[in-house]
Amino acid sequence: MHAVVCGLLFLLCAVACGEVYTNTWAVHIEGGPQEANRIARKHGFINHGNVFGDYYHFRHHTVVKKSLSGHRGTCVRLQKEPQVRWVEQQVSRRRKKRDDYNEPSDPKFPQQWYLVTDLNARGAWSQGYTGRGVVVTILDDGIEKDHPDLASNYDPDASYDVNDGDSDPQPRYTQRNENRHGTRCAGEVAAAANNDVCGVGVAYNAKIGGVRMLDGEVTDVVEAHSLSLNSQHIHIYSASWGPEDDGKTVDGPAKLAKEAFLRGVTEGRGGLGSIFVWASGNGGREKDSCNCDGYTNSIYTLSISSTTQYGMVPWYSEACSSTLATTFSSGNPNEKQIVTTDLRQKCTDTHTGTSASAPLAAGIIALALEANMNLTWRDMQHLVVRTSHPAHLSTDDWRTNGVGRKVSHSYGYGLLDAGAMVVLAQNWTSVGPQHQCVLTMLSEPRDIGSRLLFSKTLDSCWGRPEYVNSLEHVQARLTLSYNHRGNLAIHLISPLGTRSTLLAPRPKDYSPEGFIDWAFMTTHMWDEDPRGEWTLEIENVSEQGHDYGVLSQFTLILYGTGSSSINPSSPDFPRPSNNSCKTFDTQQICIECSLGFSLFLQGCVKLCPPGFTTGPQLLNMSLDNWVDLSSVQSCLPCHPACLTCSGPGPSDCLSCPPHSHLVLTACLHQNQVQRESSVGLEQGGGGGVGEPPGPSLALSSPLATLLAVLSCAFILAAFAGVFLMLQLHSGGAPWARRTKLHSVETGGWRQGRVSYKGIPTVWGDEDQVTLGGSDSDSEELNCHSERTAFIRTQSSL
CATH class of the missing domain: 3.30.70.850 (Peptidase S8, pro-domain)
Structure with missing residues (x-):
C-alpha cells in the first residue's frame, strides 16, 4: 500500500x-x-x-x-x-482566467447584505462583469473625487460643476455635511474593490463622475445642462431628486429639460440613447404619488422604487404605475441600511431612502451594459421588465397583467436581478423602432361628477406606419378641472383587463387647478396587444360628494413596437390608390374598394403588405346615402404573435418573428417550446449523424408538415389493419380491460402513461392520463401509448 x-x-x-x-x-x-x-x-x-x-x-x-x-x-x-x-x-497547457471571480476583501463588504444574493450581483461578477468600460455620472450635489474608494474610478470627463460653472465637482463642505448625497450615491455604483477601504460598488470597475447641480439655484437651464453633459461619453445618468414630495405638488421638467431628455435618448451614446435612472420619490408619509412627478413619470427614465431588508414597503415609498423595478434601501429602525462612501473620505452604513435605490439600479444596469454595449435605452427597459421578479417583496397590490407578468404599483415588476440581466443582455436582439400611436379619445367635455367611466374601442393605428401591436409605455394625457384635486382617483384599464392606477387620492392636495395636459404614464401593460376596448375611470373618493369638475381632453398615446415587416419607405411596400375606390365618405376619404381590392391606409391595394391579411372590416360611420353596408374588404393586421399570416387570429400564422417557432399554424415563443430539435428530426426526416438540423428540418417547413400528416395517416391505416386481423384471429377482443400505470419521472417531466391489455375503442381514450408537460408533450405521449398498446398486444398473442 x-x-x-x-x-x-x-x-x-x-x-x-x-x-x-x-x-x-x-x-x-x-x-x-x-x-x-x-x-x-x-x-x-x-x-x-x-x-x-x-x-x-x-x-x-x-x-x-x-x-x-x-x-x-x-x-x-x-x-x-x-x-x-x-x-x-x-x-x-495550463491557462488561468484573469477575470476569475473572488469575493471582495473590503472591510465593509460583509455588511452589504443586499448585493450578493438579493440583487444577485455575484451572479454578474462571477461571469466577469464588473462594469468595466461603462461610464456613470451622478446628478446631485457633487462628488468627492479624491475619496480613497472613488479616486481610482473617477472620470473627469463625466463630471462638471454646473452651479459654479467649472470642471471641478468637489462638494461644498459645511459643518452639517448636507452636501454628502452625491458622494454617497457614487459609492453605491463604483466604489473600488479589494483596496481595504469601506465596501464595494455594484459595478466596482465602472468609471464614475459627478455633476454638481443641486447646491445652488436649480433652473431649467441647470437641469438641461446636467442631463445633456457629454452624452457621447457618459452611458448612464443617475438622479435621486425631483419636485417636492409633499403630497400636493404636480411638477416636472420644463422646456429645456424635456428637450435634453429627448436629445439624450435619440442622440446619446451614438444614437443608442442615454440611460436615465431615477429614484421614484420619498413622499409616502404624505400619501404622495410619483405619477405627479414628471421625471419619474417620463417614458425616458427608468424609475426605481425601494424595499427594506425584510421585503416590506418602506414608510417613505410612493406607489405609482410608472415605477419599473425595485432595489433595496432603509426601512424600520431594526432593519439594516446601505453601506457606501461618505463625505470627508469616510464610510457610512446609514444611507437611506429611494436616493439609495436608484444608484444600485444604475450599477446593475452598468453590468448589463458591459455585457452588451449595443443595448439601446429601450432595450434596457425590456431587460428590466423581463428579469425583475417579485421575490419576497410583500405588498397587497401584486397583480398579473395581460401577458402573465406580476406587477405592482409599489414595486413595479419587482426586484432587479443583476445575474439574470447580464445573461439576457449578452445575446439580446434589439427591439424594433419605437412606434407612437396617438389617439384622441374625447370628442366633447364630460362631467366627472362622483364617477366618470369612459370606454372606447381602438385599433392601435393599424394600417398606418405608427401601428403598435406590442406595448411598452402608455400615456393618458388629461386636461380636467376639479375643485378638490386630491379627492380624485384615476384608473386606466387595458383591453386585456390590466388595471393601472394613474392617480391615487392625495389627502393633502387641496388644489382647485386640476390637471392641464398632464401625461399620466403606466408600464403595467408591457408587451400587451393594445387593440380592443380601453376604459378610463375617474372617481371622487370624498365621502361628502360635493366636489365637481369636467374632463375636457383625453388623449391616449401608445408606445411600443409594430410589425417588423411594415416599412412604408420600402420599394416593395404597396402604394394605396383611390383609382379603385368604390365609396367615399363625406370628407372624400375612401371607405370601400372595388372587387378584388382591399382598403389600406385610406386607399386601395391589390395585395396587402407583409404583416397584414385580407378580411372584413366593420365600418363605424354613417353616410347620407348608406345602403345596408356593414363591412368592407380591408387589410387587417396579423396577430402580434405572427410575422405574416393568412388570417387575423393567433392560429393563422404563416411565419414567426425572431425568438419564436411556427408549430402548425401558431407561433410559440422559445420558452414555450419544451422539446429540442431532435423532435423536429423525427418529424422532418434524416440528416447526417451529428449534423445540426438544417432549414428543411424546421417545424415551420411545409414539407415537414406534409410528412407528419402522411405518417399519421399511414400509422392509422396500419393500426386499422392490425385491428381487423386481431378480430379475425380472436373473434372478439377484451375491449374494456385496461390498466393505468403509475406516472414515471423522466427528465424532470412527470408523465402519466397508459398501458392497454387490449386494443382500445378509440385511440387517445378518455382514460389516458397526462400529468404535466405541454400540449405537444401530450401528443407525443399519446403516440407512445398507442405504440406501447400495439406491442404489448402482439406479445400477449
Whole structure:
C-alpha cells in the first residue's frame, strides 16, 4: 500500500511539474483537404479540419487522451509522408482566467447584505462583469473625487460643476455635511474593490463622475445642462431628486429639460440613447404619488422604487404605475441600511431612502451594459421588465397583467436581478423602432361628477406606419378641472383587463387647478396587444360628494413596437390608390374598394403588405346615402404573435418573428417550446449523424408538415389493419380491460402513461392520463401509448 501511495504521489508530481501529452496532433500538409484526409485515414487519425491555411487538427482514437510521454513513433511515421511539412503532438497547457471571480476583501463588504444574493450581483461578477468600460455620472450635489474608494474610478470627463460653472465637482463642505448625497450615491455604483477601504460598488470597475447641480439655484437651464453633459461619453445618468414630495405638488421638467431628455435618448451614446435612472420619490408619509412627478413619470427614465431588508414597503415609498423595478434601501429602525462612501473620505452604513435605490439600479444596469454595449435605452427597459421578479417583496397590490407578468404599483415588476440581466443582455436582439400611436379619445367635455367611466374601442393605428401591436409605455394625457384635486382617483384599464392606477387620492392636495395636459404614464401593460376596448375611470373618493369638475381632453398615446415587416419607405411596400375606390365618405376619404381590392391606409391595394391579411372590416360611420353596408374588404393586421399570416387570429400564422417557432399554424415563443430539435428530426426526416438540423428540418417547413400528416395517416391505416386481423384471429377482443400505470419521472417531466391489455375503442381514450408537460408533450405521449398498446398486444398473442 505504501508503494502504491508513493507511486500515485510521484505521478501527481509529474503531472503538475511536467508536460501532459494529448491524443491530438497539429500537422502541416500540402495538397489540400483531400490529401489531409487520405493521410489521416492511412495512419488511423480523425481529421478535425484545418486550423488555418494548410495546418490541420488530427486526433488518434487509439492513443490515450493524456500521457506523460509523447508518441514519437507516430510523429516519425507522419513525417515520412512527402506532403507533411511539420507535425507536433499537442501538449495540454495550463491557462488561468484573469477575470476569475473572488469575493471582495473590503472591510465593509460583509455588511452589504443586499448585493450578493438579493440583487444577485455575484451572479454578474462571477461571469466577469464588473462594469468595466461603462461610464456613470451622478446628478446631485457633487462628488468627492479624491475619496480613497472613488479616486481610482473617477472620470473627469463625466463630471462638471454646473452651479459654479467649472470642471471641478468637489462638494461644498459645511459643518452639517448636507452636501454628502452625491458622494454617497457614487459609492453605491463604483466604489473600488479589494483596496481595504469601506465596501464595494455594484459595478466596482465602472468609471464614475459627478455633476454638481443641486447646491445652488436649480433652473431649467441647470437641469438641461446636467442631463445633456457629454452624452457621447457618459452611458448612464443617475438622479435621486425631483419636485417636492409633499403630497400636493404636480411638477416636472420644463422646456429645456424635456428637450435634453429627448436629445439624450435619440442622440446619446451614438444614437443608442442615454440611460436615465431615477429614484421614484420619498413622499409616502404624505400619501404622495410619483405619477405627479414628471421625471419619474417620463417614458425616458427608468424609475426605481425601494424595499427594506425584510421585503416590506418602506414608510417613505410612493406607489405609482410608472415605477419599473425595485432595489433595496432603509426601512424600520431594526432593519439594516446601505453601506457606501461618505463625505470627508469616510464610510457610512446609514444611507437611506429611494436616493439609495436608484444608484444600485444604475450599477446593475452598468453590468448589463458591459455585457452588451449595443443595448439601446429601450432595450434596457425590456431587460428590466423581463428579469425583475417579485421575490419576497410583500405588498397587497401584486397583480398579473395581460401577458402573465406580476406587477405592482409599489414595486413595479419587482426586484432587479443583476445575474439574470447580464445573461439576457449578452445575446439580446434589439427591439424594433419605437412606434407612437396617438389617439384622441374625447370628442366633447364630460362631467366627472362622483364617477366618470369612459370606454372606447381602438385599433392601435393599424394600417398606418405608427401601428403598435406590442406595448411598452402608455400615456393618458388629461386636461380636467376639479375643485378638490386630491379627492380624485384615476384608473386606466387595458383591453386585456390590466388595471393601472394613474392617480391615487392625495389627502393633502387641496388644489382647485386640476390637471392641464398632464401625461399620466403606466408600464403595467408591457408587451400587451393594445387593440380592443380601453376604459378610463375617474372617481371622487370624498365621502361628502360635493366636489365637481369636467374632463375636457383625453388623449391616449401608445408606445411600443409594430410589425417588423411594415416599412412604408420600402420599394416593395404597396402604394394605396383611390383609382379603385368604390365609396367615399363625406370628407372624400375612401371607405370601400372595388372587387378584388382591399382598403389600406385610406386607399386601395391589390395585395396587402407583409404583416397584414385580407378580411372584413366593420365600418363605424354613417353616410347620407348608406345602403345596408356593414363591412368592407380591408387589410387587417396579423396577430402580434405572427410575422405574416393568412388570417387575423393567433392560429393563422404563416411565419414567426425572431425568438419564436411556427408549430402548425401558431407561433410559440422559445420558452414555450419544451422539446429540442431532435423532435423536429423525427418529424422532418434524416440528416447526417451529428449534423445540426438544417432549414428543411424546421417545424415551420411545409414539407415537414406534409410528412407528419402522411405518417399519421399511414400509422392509422396500419393500426386499422392490425385491428381487423386481431378480430379475425380472436373473434372478439377484451375491449374494456385496461390498466393505468403509475406516472414515471423522466427528465424532470412527470408523465402519466397508459398501458392497454387490449386494443382500445378509440385511440387517445378518455382514460389516458397526462400529468404535466405541454400540449405537444401530450401528443407525443399519446403516440407512445398507442405504440406501447400495439406491442404489448402482439406479445400477449
